[in-house]
Amino acid sequence: MAPSQRDEELQQLMKTPVVKSKKGFGEGGLDASTWLSAKGNFQRVDGAPNAEDGSSSSSKRFCPEEEANWFSMAYFLYCDGLIKAGKAKHLEQHDLWDIAREDDASGVYARFNKHLQSTVVPGTAPKVRARRPGARRATRAPTWATKMITNIYEKSLRVTSAVKSELGVGAIVNLQSNDASKIWNIPLYLHIVWNGPFQIFVVMALLVRIMGWAPAMAGLAVTVVMIPLSTLVGKSLGTARRAMVKQTDARVKLATEIITGIKAIKLYAWEKPYEERIHQLREQELVHIRYTQMLSMLNTAVFQSGPVLVSLAAFGVHSAMGYSLTAAVAFPALALFNLLRFPIIIHAAMQPCGKVVTWWQHASPLFEYSSGTQLDCSQHGSSAWPWAVLQSYFYEAAKPSVHQPPRPAAVLVCPYGATLSIQGGPAHLQMLVKLVTANASKC
Incomplete structure (x- = not known):
């Protein structure tokens, strides 16, 4: 649009009065919506973008x-x-x-937050008692980490100072870097937990048909002994990892404090004491890491030897009972023992019981953090009035003067007492905005 045409249009718009009637602004004159929808000069934004659709759309976007x-x-x-x-x-x-809108971080978190807020018990005070926000309403597992990390970040901006001082920066950082990233692994381990014992039961039933009850029960006894052993080692792993996480939190918290107060540390020459404290915490953390790795190796060694022990027990009892070990018995039994090898080895390699315990150790702090007390946004004021964004417009035709300013180029209608903020623009006054409140008109 040429400058002359734009000036004529603005002059015509400025001559149109803004009238307040009993029904509000707009009757007999020009309402705020018409002012804000002037051709290419202004843009009306009613709140934030639609988070359900992900990020704002663009003409160059392609998925x-x-x-x-x-x-x-x-x-x-x-x-x-x-x-x-x-x-x-x-x-x-x-x-x-580009990433799909349904997988975008804003869209994924919006859907998660919608279900999370639905767990809040209505009708309570700012200190809300909520049902535990479990994963029962989550969608796809690969998006769990995104939801958790975004939720932790959003929560960190709204938690009270008491919660922050209790947790510390190190604990919040660990929630994002360690705990949230391990959440999405749990579906795989959960399936192995129920599928592994089911495969073992079916294979042992076929072994009973081929070798008889006693040899098959001998192999089953060895298998049954190994399963609770895995649970015992898994509990020990959970205890060791809890102690390791506490040491990690303490180390990260101290490192954050050092970075925050580095000027004071340099000023008073406290580098050596803080360095010794960091090394001491790191050594304690390494002790727990070594202990955890030893338990993991023990669990792996026990279950990798499982198929061999089961075969020795079954064939040993079969031979001791006087049965002949023929090809019709040995080869099908070996094939079934090979089938039995997979669930036992997969339990040993992936340690599903230990992984589930570990997942719970990582998920419990997330649940407690999400249920923590947060600031009540209503105490800091709220506004249901739409924002008006003046986008890339300068009144070029006007020659502003301090003694004789030009007529306003736009009229904003807002509630009485509202705060108007105009950002950007040149140093000199090139645009005036006429503010019309519910009780008076002010320039």
């Missing part, structure tokens, strides 16, 4: 996953273009598409 049908999603056909491009050349950053 084929959002437009893929169910067949393409099932067979990942929407990735064909990227695969062909990777076959033809080395992929660069600009070759990758």
Whole structure:
């Protein structure tokens, strides 16, 4: 639009009065919505962007996953273009598409926060008693870490000073870096917990059919003895990891205090005492780390020897009872023992019982942190009136003067007592905003 046309349009807009009637602003004149929707000069923003849809849309945004049908999603056909491009050349950053809106951090956290807020008991005071925000309403496991990290960050901006002083910066940092990142692993370990014993039971039933009750029960007895042993080692691992996390929190907290007060430490030459304290905490942490690794190695050694011990027990009892070890018995039994090897080894390698205990140790601080007391935002004032953003406009035609300022280029209608903030613009006055309140008009 040419400057002359814009000036004429502004002059016509400024001649239109702003009238307040019994129903509010707008009748007989120009209301705030019309002022704020003037061509290309202003933009009206009613609150924050829609967080359910993720980040704000852009004309350059591209994500084929959002437009893929169910067949393409099932067979990942929407990735064909990227695969062909990777076959033809080395992929660069600009070759990758944007993340889907449903997987965007803002959208993922918005859905999580919606369910989290639904657990709050209504009708209570600022100190809200809430049901424990478990993972029963969570969606896909890969988004758990994103939800937890965003929730911790949002909560850290709203917790009271008492909660911050009780936890410390080190504990909050550990919640984001360690605890939240381990949450998404739990579905895999949970499936192994129930699937492993089920496979063992089926294989042992087939062994009973082939070898008889006594040899199969001998192998089953060895297996049953090993399962509670894993639980015992898992509990020991949980206790060791709790002690290790406490030492880690203390070390990170001290390191944060040193970084915060580095000027005072340098001024009074306290580098050596603080260095000794850091080394002392680190040595204590390493002691717990070594103990935890020893327990992990013990658990792995016991279960990796499990299939061998089961086979020795079963074949030993079978031979002791006077049965002949024929090919019709030995080879199917060995095949079944090989099938039995997988659930036992997978229990040894992944240690699902220990992983579940570890997950609970990481999840419990998150639950306690999410249930902590936070600031009541209503105590600091709130406003239901829409924000008005003046976007990239300067009244070029006006020649402002201190003694004779130009007429206002815009009219904002807002409640009486509201605070108006205009940010940006040149040093000299090139734009005036007429503020119309509910009781009076002020320039």
